[in-house]
Amino acid sequence: MPIEDYGVWKAKPVRFTYETDEEDHVSPHLSLFFTTSDNSRGESRAAINIKSGDKSDSRLAFWLVKNFENFQNERLRELKPGFHRLEGAEQGPNGLALDYIRGNLFRRETGRLLPHDVPGPDNDILDELIPVLDGAIANDSIIYIFGSRFGSGSGSGIHDIHMNQGSPRRWRRDNGVYQDGGILLDFGDHWTGVFIGFASQAVHTDSEGQPSPPHGYLTWNDILNPEIPREQRRKRDISDRPVQISEAVISPDMVTLTNHTDGAVQLHGWSVRDTKGDSDYLPDATLPPGRRQSFQLSGCALPREGGIITLLNDRGLKVDGVRYTAAQTRPGGQIVSF
Incomplete structure (x- = not known):
């Protein structure tokens, strides 16, 4: 208990x-x-x-x-x-x-x-x-x-x-x-x-x-x-979390993911979770080795007052996670780097 x-x-x-x-x-x-x-x-x-x-x-x-x-x-x-x-x-x-x-x-x-x-x-x-x-x-x-x-x-x-x-x-x-x-x-x-x-x-x-x-x-x-x-x-660390959140855009909400391995990573079934616990599934994309790609979010929100962003794999296990504050955002679409 x-x-x-x-x-x-x-x-x-x-x-x-x-x-x-x-x-x-x-x-x-x-x-x-x-x-x-x-x-x-x-x-x-x-x-x-x-x-x-x-x-x-x-x-x-x-x-x-x-x-x-x-x-x-x-x-x-x-x-x-x-x-x-x-x-x-x-x-x-x-x-x-x-x-x-x-x-x-x-x-x-x-x-x-x-x-x-x-x-x-x-x-x-x-x-x-x-x-x-x-x-x-x-x-x-x-x-x-x-x-x-x-x-x-x-x-x-x-x-x-x-x-x-x-x-x-x-x-x-x-x-x-x-x-x-x-x-x-x-x-x-x-x-x-x-x-x-x-x-x-x-x-x-x-x-x-x-x-x-x-x-x-x-x-x-x-x-x-x-x-x-x-x-x-x-x-061991890279095998457990091959992809990391490298950037986020606050309004319109987007995340940029980077593949840190020397092999392609299939993102089928992967999702992004916001501060409130809402999730948005990523498209069935393949992230090439060493490459980065941005994804638009529609099912979860990145509030300007700050919050957390978590990347989950197809088994629901955390791959990477970041947090940001209101000071890191501003009107007009702020890119936050992690």
Whole structure:
């Protein structure tokens, strides 16, 4: 079943502690303490996983988006400080809930596969998280923490601040869509996004958040593991997403697709999905190797205020996805490059 009491907590980060490998080798956490604007509830705690509980591979998949351009940022700013449960329409394509796969939050190839705590600089999850949180506290930023609320009063907090779908074995019970955790930081002049997954989680999931296809699925380890030769990882990545969205035109709505392989790609049964979840099937075209082609959209819309564009193959699996903001569009038909 999906995780309970999913939502977003708007607050001010004030301090944090973390457990090293020596202190907790099994299930260490970074504890981020935060307050609301009136400090009426005292400090609450965000329990952030810094190691996977999967003994077969305990590394984390980590994405840091330093300039996170999100068409929902202004809606987040309008929220009052405190916890906001996200359900119904907010837990869907056009809502505030996070979904690592359907929300096009980051380019997946920019992620890193990181261990918990090892000697040396810039080589583990603590090396990544500590500078981000130090900067957020020093700059008095507003933080938006997505996850599952626990407790009440002064003992309240939030956990599951990571990808909550595509998990194998005993963690399958928590899988679901539009319920992923994460951290967004508003520095005033820019936003930063922090997204955490587990190496063993699936890159594709079905409508219930379960690994798709159910057997032999691709994991974050398969495409981010630095121990796998780069060319091998690149071949897996291109094989999984041979075509990418390279441009879009806002009014009239069009998308330009580029074939990054050395072979022709048949687009029969492929579709484009918009922010609202509406789809438009592409014509039965063949995209030659290394070529790009533009397609007019009629069944889905690309709003000027920003949104997401997702390309799906004939099995309904995500091939590529992008997001854009109102600042990237203007009247008269704006070409947005990705």
